Amino acid sequence: MRRLVSVDMCAGAGGLALGLERAGFDPVLLLDSKPQACETLRHNRPSWNVLEMDLLDFDPVEHQESYDVDLLSAGLPRVQSAATTKRMDTGLELGLLKATIYLVHAMQPRALLIENVPGLVDDPAFEEVRAFIRNELEHLGYGLHWFVLNAADFGVPQDRKQGVLMALKEPFSAKFEVPAPTIEKHITxxxxxxxxxxxxxxxxxxxxxxxxxxxxxxxxxxxxxxxxxxxxxxxxxxxxxxxxxxxxxxxxxxxxxxxxxxxxxxxxxxxxxxxxxxxxxxxxxxxxxxxxxxxxxxxxxGHASPPPVGEALGRAVIRALTG
Structure with missing residues (x-):
């Protein structure tokens, strides 16, 4: 089976990208604003195209390799609802989420994966955010799947719930299935x-x-x-x-x-x-x-997405995109 190509935003220490690599994706570009995270990525995968840049400043026109990709993935900083937090950086976190959605307009990936807080999936406090995402993506021909995974169900020895948005263009969206747990007994x-x-x-x-x-x-x-x-x-x-x-x-x-x-x-x-x-x-x-x-x-x-979860999500995307 051919390997698929991806772009990873807010790549951090590479947990999500590593899991996607195991599943069958090769990243053509990974972006993060933090120098230390970029150093980690380059140290482990010298062949990866790592770009140290703020997501808000990224212009795909200047990075043609970001076009015609199978997957745009983003393990974004945790968005907090204005109703449940007084944190000063809430606007920035929400801005990064919206910037990722706007990138879909330009890049038109076959699939979009955003990993964030569980509340983003169904908490009423985030309904306005979900409505924004629906309005931006559905008219572009994407079908949306919202769900929560617990990393413990995929062999990670940690109670770590992750909210996931998976958006795929039709007819691929109808073929997508939420990853099932890969283990029967949690690892302590x-x-x-x-x-x-x-x-x-x-x-x-x-x-x-x-x-x-x-x-x-x-x-x-x-x-x-x-x-x-x-x-x-x-x-x-x-x-x-x-x-x-x-x-x-x-x-x-x-x-x-x-x-x-x-x-x-x-x-x-x-x-x-x-x-x-x-x-x-x-x-x-x-x-x-x-x-x-x-x-x-x-x-x-601590900010990373556990690689086994990324691998399970990547395999689910590949099954939907390739049949």
Whole structure:
């Protein structure tokens, strides 16, 4: 079967693009505004055409390779409803979503994939946004599919719900089917991290893994405008604590034989995960190197779309486009 071609906007650390590559897509262009994310993409795939640019400044006329593609994909910054947030960057996030929709007018891809918050799919607070998308795409001949996937159903050891818009031109839209779960039993945080927790000989790793018997809470990359990396808000940190994890910060190393993490000066008996372990929880392969310093690496990982979800979505698009 021939490989299809794609353009990926707000590519970040490449989680969605990597999943689509596994499914059978070759990107002709990947765009991100953050230098560190672009460095990560170029480090792992030197052959990829990576463009460091703000999506709002992108003009497809100046990048002819973006025309006549099978898929336009975008793992966009999380849009927040004005009714549910006071965040200052809401307008920017919504602007990036609208800019992606406007690109469809010029590029006319056979399929569009946008991954974002679950509320975008059916929350009444986002109805105005959905109406805008419908008005822009339906008259161009696209059929729209809105649905929510949980990454845990695709082998990711994390309770991570993702809202998805899949728009395909007819007659392809009628052939699209929402990806079905690829596993029958969820992978727990303990199962995913046991090997790394014992890598330096920690004798308590098996006991820890046995009680960390749920999928991990959702990883969050956090805001660029606040301090160092942590694993989320208070409620999320309590969920991590029930798994024996200190969610207040990341460690530079996994536990030693006696369970000590030298970089942890908190005095807590709970263990901290490392950036590499966060990548495991996002199901990045071990040979995918996320570049930068610790906080920059964690933010790239936390904001990413898990590759197994991208792969499942890519395969569903290919089935619709190729029959």
């Amino acid at each position: 945080a303990g199962e995913a991290l046991r090997a790394s927790m014992s890598a330096r000989g920690w004798t308590g790793a098996d006991t820890w893994a046995a009680q960390a018997n749920q999928v991990a809470p959702t990883l969050v990359g956090g805001s660029e405008q606040r301090g160092g990396a942590d694993l989320g808000l208070s409620g999320t940190k309590r969920a991590w604590a029930r798994m024996g994890i200190n969610g207040g910060a990341l460690s530079d190393e996994v536990p030693g034989p006696d369970g000590v993490q030298e970089s942890d000066t908190s005095g807590s008996p709970l263990k901290k995960i490392t950036v590499d372990q966060a990548a495991v929880l996002q199901s990045f392969p071990t040979d995918w190197i996320v570049t930068g310093r610790k906080t920059a690496r964690y933010r790239q990982i």
